[in-house]
Amino acid sequence: MWAEGERMIDDDFKYVLDENGHRVLVGLTPSETVEFERLDKLRREDSTELQFISAEGRLQPPRGKRWLELFEKHELARSAMIEARRATKH
Numbered sequence: 001m002w003a004e005g006e007r008m009i010d011d012d013f014k015y016v017l018d019e020n021g022h023r024v025l026v027g028l029t030p031s032e033t034v035e036f037e038r039l040d041k042l043r044r045e046d047s048t049e050l051q052f053i054s055a056e057g058r059l060q061p062p063r064g065k066r067w068l069e070l071f072e073k074h075e076l077a078r079s080a081m082i083e084a085r086r087a088t089k090h
Helices: 030-045 063-089
Strands: 015-017 023-025
Touching: 023 030, 030 063
Parallel strands: none
Antiparallel strands: 015 023
16 A cells, blocks of 8 residues: 555645654655755745746746655545555445
């Protein structure tokens, strides 16, 4: 379900504890988790200087592109974890 040494720490499968006891987003390393959370905070603040999406609906590089890369990596791992858990319940 998750990497050896990791322990799930919330019910929505967002975070696990890695083998070193770091709280990390599923599928991300500790440094990627810090980076994603920083970028996500900037995205949510919606400062005109830091907007991630252009008027045409395109991601503004490099922050928006990196946020999306990390988000997709996390969501793929999270979805796989949820699916694996469902499979073990049946």
